[in-house]
Amino acid sequence: MIEIDNITKRYGDNTVVDNVSMTIAPRTVTVIVGTSGSGKTTLMRMINRLVEPTSGAIRIDGEDNRGIPGYELRRRIGYAIQGHGLFPHRTVAENIATVPGLLGWEKSRIEAKVKELLSLFQLDPAAFGPRYPHELSGGQQQRVGVARALAAEPNILLMDEPFGALDPVIRAKAQEDLLAIQKHFGTTIVLVTHDMEEAFHLADKIAVMDKGRIVQYAAPEDMLVNPATDFVETLIGVGERPFRLLSIGTVGEAAEAGTAEGEPLAAATSQRDALSSLLWSGREALPVVGADGVPLGRVTLASLARRAARPR
Numbered sequence: 074m075i076e077i078d079n080i081t082k083r084y085g086d087n088t089v090v091d092n093v094s095m096t097i098a099p100r101t102v103t104v105i106v107g108t109s110g111s112g113k114t115t116l117m118r119m120i121n122r123l124v125e126p127t128s129g130a131i132r133i134d135g136e137d138n139r140g141i142p143g144y145e146l147r148r149r150i151g152y153a154i155q156g157h158g159l160f161p162h163r164t165v166a167e168n169i170a171t172v173p174g175l176l177g178w179e180k181s182r183i184e185a186k187v188k189e190l191l192s193l194f195q196l197d198p199a200a201f202g203p204r205y206p207h208e209l210s211g212g213q214q215q216r217v218g219v220a221r222a223l224a225a226e227p228n229i230l231l232m233d234e235p236f237g238a239l240d241p242v243i244r245a246k247a248q249e250d251l252l253a254i255q256k257h258f259g260t261t262i263v264l265v266t267h268d269m270e271e272a273f274h275l276a277d278k279i280a281v282m283d284k285g286r287i288v289q290y291a292a293p294e295d296m297l298v299n300p301a302t303d304f305v306e307t308l309i310g311v312g313e314r315p316f317r318l319l320s321i322g323t324v325g326e327a328a329e330a331g332t333a334e335g336e337p338l339a340a341a342t343s344q345r346d347a348l349s350s351l352l353w354s355g356r357e358a359l360p361v362v363g364a365d366g367v368p369l370g371r372v373t374l375a376s377l378a379r380r381a382a383r384p385r
């Protein structure tokens with residue numbers, strides 16, 4: 074658990090984070106959104122003390138983060154940034170091994186961890202471990218950046234615009250990987266993004282920042298139904314509300330018994346993408362299949378229309 078307690082950061086007369094309090098539950102994904110310069114990155118960096126607050130306190134699992142030694146903070150809190158920040162003169166394996174190396178892990182344990190993470194991110198350890206970052210595509214580099222942040226098995230992963238530089242296809246894949254990995258390790262993730270679609274897709278809770286303050290901190294559904302301010306409403310985009318609702322759920326959750334003709338949808342597909350496929354195919358229903366290709370039923374236009382309607 075991360076408890077942020079009346080935290081403020083000033084640079085001279087400029088208050089960039091203004092008396093923010095929020096509690097982040099373990100094993101959840103919290104997404105921070107807001108206008109440029111609203112203090113998102115500064116707030117996040119106070120969690121791992123890359124930025125020291127002017128006042129207030131942050132507790133990690135009950136412990137004031139000022140009392141936690143630097144090496145311990147690095148072990149407990151992973152950090153991944155846009156453009157991945159890989160060391161160019163170190164191989165992929167060496168990059169991932171950075172923090173475990175600093176922590177003095179045994180060589181065999183480090184090697185096993187590097188292998189495990191590369192495999193999890195669908196990069197063949199034998200092929201990719203010895204390569205240098207410039208020998209990888211942008212999407213592969215990004216995955217290595219996240220793998221490196223997870224290497225010391227942190228409970229918490231901070232991510233600053235991690236997918237900002239990726240094209241839409243690779244970005245969607247990276248988001249799915251992240252959710253799968255979050256489930257696998259039970260990591261608590263705090264992620265900053267400018268992309269509201271990404272926020273609604275990934276978040277258990279969304280924090281909206283404006284001028285250094287949190288103007289709303291709520292589950293995505295609650296924010297859609299009850300935006301706290303005009304600013305939140307504008308950020309969500311009134312015209313996007315039904316689609317945002319659909320982007321929260323998966324087609325697996327919307328599947329019903331029965332069969333349908335047409336190209337099957339994977340259960341992990343968002344309901345928004347399913348709606349798009351239904352509209353594009355001109356069909357009333359499409360089959361739904363599990364990860365292993367097993368039929369799970371079908372999804373209909375009518376059921377998605379019901380799910381997109383304002384919750385009561």
Ligand SMILES: Nc1ncnc2c1ncn2[C@@H]1O[C@H](COP(=O)(O)OP(=O)(O)OP(=O)(O)O)[C@@H](O)[C@H]1O
Binds near residue numbers: 107114115
């Ligand atoms: N080291 C610093 N010294 C002085 N001002 C700073 C410093 N770091 C950040 N700021 C200012 O604090 C404000 C908030 O910056 P921050 O990076 O937290 O915003 P952000 O919401 O993450 O923005 P963006 O979405 O553009 O990345 C900005 O006005 C920025 O100029």
